Amino acid sequence: MTFEEAINSIKELNIETMQKAQKRLDNLTKPLGSLGRLEEIVKQLAGITGELFPCVKNKKIVIMCADNGVVEEGVSSCPKSVTSSVTQNFLKGFTGVNVLSRHSRADIVVVDVGVDDDIDCPGVINRKIRKGTWNIMKGPAMTRNEAIKAIETGIEIVGKLKEKGVNLLGTGEMGVGNTTTSSAVASVLIGNDIGEMVGKGAGLTQKGLINKIEIIKNAIDINKPNPSDPIDVLAKVGGFDIAALTGCFLGAAAYRLPVMIDGFISATAALAAIKIKPECRNYILPSHGSAEPGNKKIMEALDMSPMLLLEMRLGEGSGAALAFHIIDAAVAAYNEMGTFGDAKIEQYKPLE
Structure with a gap:
């Protein structure tokens, strides 16, 4: 499916199925609305899939891996070689997302879209742009x-x-320097001041943070990305990982799959996807509130509330893996709870 085909395939949610899901939720043995956001999650899943009883047993986290040329400006505390090392370590099973995804019964899919190394590692999908x-x-x-x-x-x-x-x-990434590119992309698309968007990433000093902010400001001045053209913004100040994740969000909407944001980089890609096709938002679920300051600004711009607030900033898809447990719980409660008829209890009625 091409970019244009995907854009044209994205439709509104299935409202009829969502209404049926709401009717079932109201008939479960509980006070009306008492499962809070779990109920909203189930309705969204029903609207995305068109299925009254959504299934989420086959879970995958797509991890887009790429290097960023801006690293040579000293915007990261990690050397560029870490991107290649961690990309290959994903297949060894001991990274943060490996552990968390195993516990949420999800598999990872590792894609090289721009690592600055020749990766010959079984299991890494080679889609290197450059x-x-x-x-x-x-x-x-x-x-x-x-x-x-x-x-x-x-x-x-x-x-x-x-x-x-x-x-x-779920969506994840690996790329040294990608909090810099994400800050640049997000600040342009939202129109926020750079200083509000930029965090310390993988552990910069205060001096390093000041340098990072100046680098991003200068990069935007040099490239002059067009805020009304998300692809122009991605091309001028983004990264291959962010652009590929943008495609994941658009693709999920086109194929009617629920897709979860991870942290700041992933949220930036979701923002770009929604700017490209606003209807894409209906297919996206937020996971956690990243400790990166820009993530909060993106959530506010998208009118989304994270499910979890744990001060995480690992990336990789780790937050999405954790939030999968919430999705599982929502679906289990909806599918397995008894109805008022089963319990022989009079159904709750809304108070007037």
């Missing part, structure tokens, strides 16, 4: 065509997972 983006302090991160290619990679990966019966997606 070995890292260009330095945004010297010009655009990528061409517009490369940005679209990265987006279409995300759409392609989601389509293949849909064919395999996946029914719940």
